[in-house]
Amino acid sequence: MNGHPLDRVVHSALTSSRQSHLAVREGGALRMAAGYGVFVAVDDPARTDDVRRLPVPEGKLVSVEALAQPLPEGFRLEKEAVLLQMTLTALKSGKVRDIRIEKLGDADAEQMLALAILTEPGPFFANTHRLGDFYGVKEEGRLLAMAGERMKPDGFTEVSGVCVHPDAQGRGLAAAVMRQVIEAIVARGETVFLHSYDHNDRAIALYEGLGFSVRAPMKMRTLVPL
Structure with missing residues (x-):
């Protein structure tokens, strides 16, 4: 079609x-x-x-x-x-913070699912973390923030699963882990996109601050x- x-x-x-x-x-x-x-x-x-x-x-x-x-x-x-389906025009420069980001994997699956259930970033299940690369921030072994890849049409990759534990809000962790995911996608020569509820002003502001703009409204x- x-x-x-x-x-x-x-x-x-x-x-x-x-x-x-x-x-x-x-x-x-x-x-x-x-x-x-x-x-x-x-x-x-x-x-x-x-x-x-x-x-x-x-x-x-x-x-x-x-x-x-x-x-x-x-x-x-x-x-x-x-x-709102948003695509990345160009990743904007941002304040560099001393945040240790690590790649997540199967050993982190239980914590990833628990964080997603707590914060509800979108549909997330036991194997969702295997859809692509995920990165997170931990403190003393406890997962506080993460973001990763989800849907991958040819030439495109979606950033998804963006969530921060309520105890760690306001520290710039969401932007930090998103940058890690975005940089890897851009390095592969793909177009980065994501979705946000149209009423989630806080999330939309974060995404616009990173360099995303609205491509089209979508019906979920x-x-x-x-």
């Missing part, structure tokens, strides 16, 4: 050279593998009937599209929200099986 690949970002990611192996497909519908995410898309936006054949062990699926699609049969709309829908 024609159009910008980020207009149908989930479909673009799950049919990309880097993440197609994570797609669970039933006919013209596909979702991210359980344990990694709950994102869903269809090949043809006018045909959503195959969505009901997909497994939904988490009890919900989430679509992110520039244009709202018909509600799939067998599902009800639990939540609808507007996301949470679908629950009947």
Whole structure:
């Protein structure tokens, strides 16, 4: 289908050279593998009937599209929200702080999931940290902040999972870990993008301060099986 690949970002990611192996497909519908995410898309936006054949062990699926699609049969709309899809124009210079940032991995998975559950940066599951590189800040072994990569359409990488423990707010940790993630993506020659709820002024200000600007509003829908 024609159009910008980020207009149908989930479909673009799950049919990309880097993440197609994570797609669970039933006919013209596909979702991210359980344990990694709950994102869903269809090949043809006018045909959503195959969505009901997909497994939904988490009890919900989430679509992110520039244009709202018909509600799939067998599902009800639990939540609808507007996301601002933002792309990086150029990473702005920022104040250098003495913050020790380290790469996170499987050994940190339990703490990463706990921090995501506490702060709710978006859908995050046991294997979400394996979608890409994640970086974090720890103090005495305790994870206080993290950010990483999520959806990867060809030529693009999404920054996601940005969260800071309430005990560590106001210390510039979110910007610091995001910079680490962004610099690695830019070094690969890819376009960096992210999503934010349109009403999250604090997050939007952070992202704009790093060099992001709004590309397009996106419709996010949470679908629950009947």
